[in-house]
Amino acid sequence: MYRLLIRPILFLFPPETIHRLLISILRTAFKIPGLLALVRSFYSVKHKSLETEFLGLHFSNPVGLAAGFDKNASIYREFQAFGFSFIEIGTVTPFGQPGNKRPRSFRIKKDRGLINRMGFNNHGAEAAAVRLARKRPKGLILGGNIGKNTHTPNERAADDYEAVFNAIYGGVDYFVVNVSCPNISDLRKLQDQESLEKILGRLMKLREQKGIKKPVLLKISPDLNEMQLDETLEIVERLKIDGIVATNTTVSRDGLNTPAGEIRAIGSGGMSGAPLTARSLEVVRHIYRKSNGKLPIIAVGGIMCVQDALNMLDAGATLIQIYTGFIYEGPALARRINRAILKRSSV
Numbered sequence: 001m002y003r004l005l006i007r008p009i010l011f012l013f014p015p016e017t018i019h020r021l022l023i024s025i026l027r028t029a030f031k032i033p034g035l036l037a038l039v040r041s042f043y044s045v046k047h048k049s050l051e052t053e054f055l056g057l058h059f060s061n062p063v064g065l066a067a068g069f070d071k072n073a074s075i076y077r078e079f080q081a082f083g084f085s086f087i088e089i090g091t092v093t094p095f096g097q098p099g100n101k102r103p104r105s106f107r108i109k110k111d112r113g114l115i116n117r118m119g120f121n122n123h124g125a126e127a128a129a130v131r132l133a134r135k136r137p138k139g140l141i142l143g144g145n146i147g148k149n150t151h152t153p154n155e156r157a158a159d160d161y162e163a164v165f166n167a168i169y170g171g172v173d174y175f176v177v178n179v180s181c182p183n184i185s186d187l188r189k190l191q192d193q194e195s196l197e198k199i200l201g202r203l204m205k206l207r208e209q210k211g212i213k214k215p216v217l218l219k220i221s222p223d224l225n226e227m228q229l230d231e232t233l234e235i236v237e238r239l240k241i242d243g244i245v246a247t248n249t250t251v252s253r254d255g256l257n258t259p260a261g262e263i264r265a266i267g268s269g270g271m272s273g274a275p276l277t278a279r280s281l282e283v284v285r286h287i288y289r290k291s292n293g294k295l296p297i298i299a300v301g302g303i304m305c306v307q308d309a310l311n312m313l314d315a316g317a318t319l320i321q322i323y324t325g326f327i328y329e330g331p332a333l334a335r336r337i338n339r340a341i342l343k344r345s346s347v
Contacts, residue, residue, distance in 0.1 A: 002330030015105040015114065015327075019069075026078045040081040043331065045338035049345040052085075054318050055215040055242050055296055057173055060085040060139050062313070062341065063334045066300045066321035067091055067145035067176065067219075071122045073131040080140045083334035088321065089128065090145030091178050094163040096124035097149055100183065106266045110257040112304060113273030114324050115266050116249070117183045120147050125167035132171025144172035145219070150184055157190055158199045165203055174214055177203065180221035180248040182270040188221060193231055200239050215242040222247035222279045222301060226286065233290055243296035245321075246283045250276055250301075273324035277302030281315055288316025304328060306340040313341070 010018050030036045050061040064086035070076050073089040080087065099121025106115045122128070128144075136142065146168075148160035161177060177200065179190040190196060200218065207213055218241055220232060236244065249270025253263050256275060280301035287297055299317035303309050304325040312320050325333055 002332070007328070007330065011107065011109065014103060015107055015116075016102065019105075023075050026075060030078050030081070036078070036081055043081060043083040043335045045083060045335055045342060047342050050338055050342055052318060054298075055174065057141055057215070059141055059319065061334075061338045062319045063309070063337050064088060064141075064143075064298075064319060064321045065326070066323040067143070067178070068116075068118070068323055069326075073128045073142075073171070076140065076142060077134070077137055080137045082331045083338060085139070086141035086143060086173075086319070088143035088145050088176060089132070089172070090122065090176075091120045091147040091181065092122055092125050092128045092144060092164050092168060093120050093147050093149045094125050094152075094160050094167070095149055096122060096127065104269070106269070108256065108258045108263070108266075108271075108273075108275075111273065111275050112324075112328050113271055113275045114327070115263075115269040115271045117267070117269035119150060119183050120181070125164045129167050129171055132168055141174075142172045143174045143176055144168045145176045145178050147178045147181065147184070148187070154186055154189055154195065157195070158202045161199050162202055162206060165206060169210060169214065172214070174242075175203075175216045176219050176245050177216065178219050178248070180219055182221075182223075182249060182251045182268075191221065191224070191228070191232070193235060196232065197235050197239065200235065200241055204239055204241070217241065217243040217245050217296075217298065219245040219248055220283070222250045222276060222283055223252060224283075229283065229286060230290060233287065233295070236295065237291075243298065244287055245298045245300060246287060246317075247276070247280045247301045250279065252279075272301065273328065274302060274304050277304065277308055281308075281311055284312055284315045284317050305333075306336050309337040310340060310344070 052059040052062045065084045067088040070089045076087045100119035104117045146164040148157045249272045284299050297317045298319045299312035300321035
């Protein structure tokens with residue numbers, strides 16, 4: 001029904017317009033008594049064999065909603081009803097910022113993908129902290145994806161990451177350090193060894209001062225070559241970073257079915273969806289092999305169907321996240337994935 005009827009109507013409008021409208025509709029509709037519980041009962045799949053332990057946290061199933069959908073920690077309670085065991089909010093920056101000029105989000109339907117250059121638009125760390133303080137649904141795990149403000153120079157980037165880390169520490173269960181998004185000018189330069197070590201090192205020292213030591217993961221780019229990946233993994237191992245989120249969006253435009261002229265007209269931005277599937281899977285496999293299966297991995301990027309999800313788990317990921325797949329396949333995708341995992345575990 002979604003793909004045949006609902007999606008064609010939604011796709012008549014710009015992606016960002018639909019995103020705002022969807023959030024507004026859900027927040028209003030779920031105030032109707034009993035509707036939230038009804039939706040949750042339809043989309044949730046509960047079974048002991050789906051429960052997953054990851055970095056000391058207990059997940060009711062291995063499927064989560066990736067960062068970027070709930071930038072401001074405003075709809076995690078509503079979206080948990082669609083079968084997600086965890087939701088990653090953000091990217092959150094110290095101060096609110098509008099992001100890049102619109103239009104900044106584009107569908108490439110022939111490739112089942114998206115290109116965006118949102119630019120970390122969010123309300124800021126203090127606003128996120130207030131929303132994260134609200135009572136959350138039972139069993140829901142929350143991650144905090146953190147970044148720097150656009151106008152903060154890279155030499156002061158560590159200050160921004162530290163500020164957000166402190167501001168939302170009490171409201172999330174784990175952190176994801178985002179230095180790999182292609183939509184912030186020069187951000188990806190922070191992936192070089194010196195900058196990355198400075199940021200991660202300060203966060204790990206700061207965590208030592210906390211009463212509860214929450215997991216810290218690094219989100220990496222699919223555009224790193226094998227040598228860069230290995231250098232990053234060496235830093236992760238040396239600083240005892242808890243895990244990897246693989247991968248972010250890509251700047252590559254290779255192998256697309258969408259005409260080159262349309263792609264040029266869209267311009268810069270990170271691409272997600274089906275064009276990213278093969279590369280994300282390759283990166284997950286590489287990390288798993290290189291770490292001898294010892295480094296915990298959350299797989300994200302190009303998970304568009306049940307088989308994509310199963311492939312990521314087989315490649316070494318413990319958890320998976322979806323975003324573009326949710327947009328193209330609809331709200332039942334998490335349920336279908338969980339049912340497939342459950343079916344496979346019972347064979």
